[in-house]
Amino acid sequence: MNEIWILAETKAGKVAPVSFELLAWARSLGGPDQIHVTAVLPGPASDPEELCYRGADAVMHGTGRRLEGYDASISAKFLASLLEGTRPTVFLAAATARGRTILPYLAAIEGLGLTADCTSLELDTSTGVLLQTRPAAGGNIMATIKTVRGLPQMSTVRPHSKQPLPRDESRPVKVRTCSFEAEALPDDGLNLIEERPFPESKGIADARLVVAGGKGLKKKENFAAVEVLAKQLGAEVGASREAVDRGWAEYPRQVGLSGRTISPDVYIALGISGAIQHLAGIQTAEKVVSVNTDPDAPIFAVSDLAIRGDLFDFIPALEKKLEGFSPAE
Amino acid sequence: MRIIVLVKQVPETDALRLDPATGTVVRSEESAIVNPLDLYALESALKLKDADSSIQVTAVSMGPPSAETALREALAMGCDDAVLVTGREFGGSDTWATGRTLSAALRRIGAFDFIFAGEKATDGDTGQVGPEIAAFLGIPVATYIGRIGWLTGAKSADSTGRGRPLLRVERVLEDGIQVLSCRAPALLTFCKAAGDPRLPELAGKRKARKAVITKFGFSDLGIKQEETGTPGSPTHVVKVAMPNLTRKSEIIDARTEEGMNAACDRVIELLEHKGLIVRGRKA
Numbered sequence: 001m002n003e004i005w006i007l008a009e010t011k012a013g014k015v016a017p018v019s020f021e022l023l024a025w026a027r028s029l030g031g032p033d034q035i036h037v038t039a040v041l042p043g044p045a046s047d048p049e050e051l052c053y054r055g056a057d058a059v060m061h062g063t064g065r066r067l068e069g070y071d072a073s074i075s076a077k078f079l080a081s082l083l084e085g086t087r088p089t090v091f092l093a094a095a096t097a098r099g100r101t102i103l104p105y106l107a108a109i110e111g112l113g114l115t116a117d118c119t120s121l122e123l124d125t126s127t128g129v130l131l132q133t134r135p136a137a138g139g140n141i142m143a144t145i146k147t148v149r150g151l152p153q154m155s156t157v158r159p160h161s162k163q164p165l166p167r168d169e170s171r172p173v174k175v176r177t178c179s180f181e182a183e184a185l186p187d188d189g190l191n192l193i194e195e196r197p198f199p200e201s202k203g204i205a206d207a208r209l210v211v212a213g214g215k216g217l218k219k220k221e222n223f224a225a226v227e228v229l230a231k232q233l234g235a236e237v238g239a240s241r242e243a244v245d246r247g248w249a250e251y252p253r254q255v256g257l258s259g260r261t262i263s264p265d266v267y268i269a270l271g272i273s274g275a276i277q278h279l280a281g282i283q284t285a286e287k288v289v290s291v292n293t294d295p296d297a298p299i300f301a302v303s304d305l306a307i308r309g310d311l312f313d314f315i316p317a318l319e320k321k322l323e324g325f326s327p328a329e
Numbered sequence: 330m331r332i333i334v335l336v337k338q339v340p341e342t343d344a345l346r347l348d349p350a351t352g353t354v355v356r357s358e359e360s361a362i363v364n365p366l367d368l369y370a371l372e373s374a375l376k377l378k379d380a381d382s383s384i385q386v387t388a389v390s391m392g393p394p395s396a397e398t399a400l401r402e403a404l405a406m407g408c409d410d411a412v413l414v415t416g417r418e419f420g421g422s423d424t425w426a427t428g429r430t431l432s433a434a435l436r437r438i439g440a441f442d443f444i445f446a447g448e449k450a451t452d453g454d455t456g457q458v459g460p461e462i463a464a465f466l467g468i469p470v471a472t473y474i475g476r477i478g479w480l481t482g483a484k485s486a487d488s489t490g491r492g493r494p495l496l497r498v499e500r501v502l503e504d505g506i507q508v509l510s511c512r513a514p515a516l517l518t519f520c521k522a523a524g525d526p527r528l529p530e531l532a533g534k535r536k537a538r539k540a541v542i543t544k545f546g547f548s549d550l551g552i553k554q555e556e557t558g559t560p561g562s563p564t565h566v567v568k569v570a571m572p573n574l575t576r577k578s579e580i581i582d583a584r585t586e587e588g589m590n591a592a593c594d595r596v597i598e599l600l601e602h603k604g605l606i607v608r609g610r611k612a
Contacts, residue, residue: 011504070500070507072460073469097502101472104457108428108464113563116424116455135572137340137452144568189512190469193497197505205503209605233606244521251475251522252501257454258365258521260503265603268596277451279574287603288576289596291583301575305599307592309583318593325597325606 001036002128003086004029005152007079007093007102008041008051008059015041015050017206018094020164023055025092025157027165029123029130040082042075042180043067049173055165057174064180071190072098076105078180083110083152089128091152092121095261096205099156107154113147114154117261119161119284130155139257139280159205160263161284204236204253208265210285212238212255213248216271216292216311223248225315226270232319234327238262240272256281270311274299330494331385332374333435334408335446335459337364338392338399363399366447368526369519373477374445375407375527381482385409387438391419391431397542404537405529411542412438418547421559424453428461430557433550435466442494442513448473448520456518463516471511475499475522480510 004026008019019039026037039056041048048061060082066074079102093099095117107114119142120133129146130153136143147153204210211233213226223243230237239249241258255262256278263284270291272278279302282288290303291311300306307314341362363371371388378384388403390396391414400411414434422430435444444463449456456472463470481495493513500507501522511517529537547557554560583592600606 070471070509071469072472073463076464097473097500100456101460101470104424104428104460105464105470107425107457108461111425111563113423113425114457115564116457131567136454139572139574142570142572143566144570145564146567147563148565149563189493189495189510189515190471191510193508193510195505195507203504208603209600233600235605251520254521258451266600266605280572283572283574287599289599291592300578300580303578304576305592305595306578306580307583307596308580309589309592313586313589314583314592317589318596321593321597322606324610325601325608326610328604328607 002030002034002090002123002125003088004035004037005088005091006037006039006056007091007099008039008045009094009096009098010041010043010045013044014047015045017164018096018159019051020054021159021162022092022094022157023051024162024165025121026090027055028162029090029121030125034125035123038088040079042078048175050167052171052173052175053167053169055171059175061175061177062180063177066185067180068192070192072101072105074185075102076109077185079106080109081180082178087151089152090123090130091154093154093156095156095158103154103156110150112150112152112154114156115145115147116156118155118157121155121157129153135280135283139276139283158261158263158284198252204238204255204262204264205260207236207262209233209235209268210238210255210262210264210266211235211268211270212240212253212272213243213270214240214272215242215246216273217243217248220246220248222312229315229319232322232327235268238267240278241275269299269303270314272299273297274302330381330383331387331441332377333387333389333438333441333444334367334370334374334403335431335444335462336367336371336388336390336399336403337447337450337452338362338390338396339364339450339452361395361398363402364447364450364452366449366451366520368447369521369523370445370447370517371403371406371408372526373474373517373519373523377477377479378407387412387441389431389434389438390414391422391427391434400542401537401540402529404540405533406527407533411540412545413542414545414550416547418554418558421562422557423562423564424455424457424461425563426557426561427458428465429552429561430550431458432462432465433552434545435462437545437550443496444468444514444516446516446518448518459516459518466514466516468514468516469511470516470518471498471500471509472518473500473502474517474519475501475506476524477517
């Protein structure tokens with residue numbers, strides 16, 4: 001039996017949906033007689049049983065005042081304390097800001113290998129060897145990586161690269177509380193002053209639909225048209241690096257390896273020709289639609305629907321047709 | 330007060346394009362540059378130095394001897410001194426081994442208040458080395474930093490450690506900004522929201538050309554071969570493949586009104602099929 005751990009995350013006091021994707025990843029590594037999946041949940045959450053409904057065989061719920069999340073070193077030390085008891089074969093976290101900070105800290109403390117932002121994982125359940133595949137070198141190559149020293153083999157996996165499993169309330173709930181007295185640790189000097197959520201927005205990383213604009217919009221005033229269309233569609237606004245560099249959109253909206261890699265159900269690229277780092281950043285989008293006047297725009301090659309035409313014609317034409325529709329809830 | 334900025338030399342990837350016909354990468358002439366995200370770390374440190382010239386900013390890089398070029402660029406921007414960690418023994422280091430090696434080098438450099446670094450390097454794209462170094466040094470880490478400013482400045486620190494310098498840092502996360510206070514010593518990794526980096530001026534370039542760069546080799550660091558380079562790396566690349574990013578495209582010529590109409594219909598159909606829009610208007 002291979003023991004698989006996932007690092008669950010919380011958001012506003014509940015288990016964050018990205019945790020369910022991690023459970024789907026974990027379950028995909030082998031059958032129920034080959035793997036046992038434990039979700040590790042640091043910090044307060046009112047609904048740890050949800051992790052069981054979504055595929056976890058067991059939950060280790062860490063409680064303690066300093067596990068709230070902004071201090072990665074505390075969470076990493078909590079995880080290290082759990083590893084003293086048992087060594088799972090595999091430990092997965094999401095390649096989110098949180099996962100990408102906590103897991104490397106843990107890797108260094110424990111002397112373990114860690115592969116970042118994987119888009120494919122394969123476990124040989126008889127040998128326990130995990131093959132971890134990720135885009136590298138600006139998305140130019142796919143590298144498959146093996147951990148040659150120490151257990152667990154650790155990876156962060158790209159958010160939205162797998163659908164969560166359906167919720168199943170008949171699955172047994174097994175939650176163990178692990179208290180972590182971080183108070184004993186010295187004051188590490190990081191303290192929360194305030195949190196300012198982005199207004200009316202979930203951000204592009206979690207969006208199911210992203211409408212993005214690029215250089216083809218020509219000027220800042222025109223970029224507003226992308227925002228209007230996005231609003232009508234209930235979509236999040238994205239931007240190419242050029243658009244952000246020109247000050248048309250804020251950096252958190254930047255799509256691509258130099259901004260955020262995203263995996264929406266549908267990605268609509270308006271006036272974006274498609275630098276390689278942008279294309280690599282939308283690799284795991286389910287469907288890509290692009291509008292461009294240039295028939296040789298690289299984005300066309302990675303689009304499911306390539307529309308050769310003027311985006312200034314496309315936007316009003318689509319808006320007119322959308323009059324009979326509303327965004328889904 | 331000393332701030333160390335970690336700098337990596339990376340190949341320029343911006344000029345790369347995807348050949349739409351073959352789906353393969355077209356390489357234009359590649360050149361080595363300072364990792365773009367490291368420039369935000371450099372700028373953030375140098376801005377603090379602008380306001381308080383007593384702050385010493387030291388650039389540190391690990392890489393082949395040619396990485397000296399990246400350090401000279403950091404010096405030209407305004408860093409006070411630079412250290413290159415270089416040696417055959419370090420070759421093939423993964424993020425763990427790089428973190429181990431650089432943390433040994435930082436220990437050797439001695440006292441520092443903050444370590445600044447880019448959030449990730451554009452070639453490896455892991456973002457792991459920063460938090461790993463923090464863990465090796467036993468100091469806290471805050472990632473994805475945009476703007477920073479003093480809550481308690483460098484000058485207020487006394488020898489007892491009370492009133493240690495305290496920064497206000499803004500983390501740019503997926504769904505919002507998280508503002509933290511951060512006491513020295515700590516490691517911070519910066520993203521683009523930190524603000525545009527400065528360009529080196531002529532006087533800076535002249536100074537950088539003449540500057541002596543300190544070099545640390547394997548024997549200077551007091552680490553074992555099994556802690557660095559390929560032997561020290563817990564991960565190994567076992568296979569490399571060209572990704573196929575290309576999709577089977579449906580191409581619609583929308584240069585006519587008719588074509589655009591058909592194109593929009595296809596988009597609506599797709600959005601409806603995916604359950605992203607529903608027929609009817611909201612009450």
